[in-house]
Amino acid sequence: MTTTAVLAGLGAYLPPRRVSNEELSERFDTSDTWIRSRTGIRQRRWADTGISTGDLAYEAGHRALKSAGLGLGAPIDTVVLATTTPDHPCPATAPDVASRLRLTSAAAFDISAVCSGFVYGLMVAASTIEAGHAERVLLIGAETYSTILNPEDRTTSVIFGDGAGAVLLRSGTPDEPGALLGFELGSDGSQKELICIPAGGSRQRSTYRAPDPGDMYFTMQGKKVFATAVRRMGESSTALLNRVGWSIDSVDHLVGHQANLRILHSLAEQVCIDRQRVVTNIEQVGNTSAASIPLALAHAAAQERFKIGDRLLLTAFGGGLTWGSTVLTWPGITPS
Numbered sequence: 001m002t003t004t005a006v007l008a009g010l011g012a013y014l015p016p017r018r019v020s021n022e023e024l025s026e027r028f029d030t031s032d033t034w035i036r037s038r039t040g041i042r043q044r045r046w047a048d049t050g051i052s053t054g055d056l057a058y059e060a061g062h063r064a065l066k067s068a069g070l071g072l073g074a075p076i077d078t079v080v081l082a083t084t085t086p087d088h089p090c091p092a093t094a095p096d097v098a099s100r101l102r103l104t105s106a107a108a109f110d111i112s113a114v115c116s117g118f119v120y121g122l123m124v125a126a127s128t129i130e131a132g133h134a135e136r137v138l139l140i141g142a143e144t145y146s147t148i149l150n151p152e153d154r155t156t157s158v159i160f161g162d163g164a165g166a167v168l169l170r171s172g173t174p175d176e177p178g179a180l181l182g183f184e185l186g187s188d189g190s191q192k193e194l195i196c197i198p199a200g201g202s203r204q205r206s207t208y209r210a211p212d213p214g215d216m217y218f219t220m221q222g223k224k225v226f227a228t229a230v231r232r233m234g235e236s237s238t239a240l241l242n243r244v245g246w247s248i249d250s251v252d253h254l255v256g257h258q259a260n261l262r263i264l265h266s267l268a269e270q271v272c273i274d275r276q277r278v279v280t281n282i283e284q285v286g287n288t289s290a291a292s293i294p295l296a297l298a299h300a301a302a303q304e305r306f307k308i309g310d311r312l313l314l315t316a317f318g319g320g321l322t323w324g325s326t327v328l329t330w331p332g333i334t335p336s
C-alpha cells in the first residue's frame with residue numbers, strides 16, 4: 001500500500017500574557033464592540049519582551065512529541081518550522097528549536113508562506129514522508145506578530161496574536177485514521193503588496209536609518225484581503241474535495257485559518273457547509289498566522305469535538321499571496 005503521512009501528535013502553546021480588547025481600546029481609537037463585531041476577537045496573547053518565536057515553537061514542539069508518546073531526543077528525521085516572525089533574519093529558527101528538543105540528527109529548516117505556512121508545511125512534511133526521506137517529521141507553526149505590528153496601526157494591532165501549534169507526522173497508510181489524503185496549494189505573487197513588510201529584506205534593505213519607519217512593520221490592505229481570502233480558500237477547498245472524491249456534506253469539520261470570524265462564516269456560505277461544522281477559536285487567540293490551524297485543531301480536540309475517523313478539511317490563506325487546503329481523517333490523538 002502507498003506510504004502516507006499520518007497525524008500522530010498535536011501540541012499547542014500560548015504565551016501567558018492575555019491582551020483584551022479593553023486594553024487595546026486604551027491604546028488605540030477602537031472599542032471592544034468594534035473589534036468583536038468586525039472580527040469576532042475578544043482577546044489575544046502577546047509574548048512579553050524576551051520571549052521569541054523559537055521559545056513558543058519549542059514549547060509546542062515538546063507538547064506534540066509528548067502527545068505522540070515521545071519525548072526530548074526522540075527519533076525525528078526532520079523539523080519544519082512555519083513562521084513569518086523568525087528569531088533572526090539568518091539563520092533559520094528550526095535548527096535551534098531542534099537542538100533544544102535534543103533532536104540532534106534531524107534536518108531542520110523554516111518555511112515562509114505567512115498565514116498559509118502550516119498547510120504548506122503539511123505538504124512539505126507529508127511529501128518528505130511519502131518519498132521515503134523521513135519516518136517522522138515534526139511540523140511547528142509559531143508566530144510572534146506582536147513584534148512586527150505597527151504600534152500606530154489600530155487595524156492590524158487588534159487582529160493579530162502570538163502562539164504556536166505543532167504536529168508530529170509519521171509514516172503510515174491511507175486507510176489509517178490520521179492519514180493526510182491530498183493537497184491543493186496555490187499562490188499569486190502579483191498581489192504581494194496586499195500583505196507585506198516593505199523593508200528589511202533585499203528589496204528595501206535595512207540601513208542605518210530606514211527610509212520610512214512604517215515600512216519596517218507589517219502592513220495589510222484589509223478589505224481586499226478579506227474578499228480574496230474567502231474566494232481563494234473556497235475555490236481551493238472545493239477543488240481538493242472534488243479531487244479526493246469527498247462531498248462537502250461528508251466533511252465533519254472545516255478548520256479554516258482563523259483570520260476573521262466573518263471570513264470563516266463567508267467561507268462556510270461559499271462552500272455550503274453548516275456553520276456548526278466550522279471550528280473557531282479566534283475569539284480567544286486572534287489571528288496567529290502560521291500557528292492558527294494547529295491551535296484551532298488543539299482547541300477543538302481538547303473539547304473532544306472530533307471523533308476517530310471524522311473527516312476534516314483544513315484551508316488557509318495568507319501573504320504572498322498564498323493559499324492551500326488539505327484533508328485528513330481524525331486519528332483520535334489527545335493534544336498536549
Ligand code: COA
Binds near residue numbers: 158259
Ligand atoms: N477600531 C475601530 N475602527 C477601525 C479599526 C479599529 N481597530 N480598524 C479600522 N477601523 C475603521 C476604519 O478606519 C474605517 O473607518 P472609515 O469608514 O471612517 O474609513 C472603518 O473602520 C471600516 O474599515 P474597513 O477596513 O472597511 O473595515 P472592515 O469591515 O473591512 O474590517 C478588517 C477591517 C481588517 C477587520 C477586515 O477587512 C479583515 O478582517 N480583513 C482581512 C484580514 C485578514 O484576514 N488578514 C490576514 C489574512 S491572512
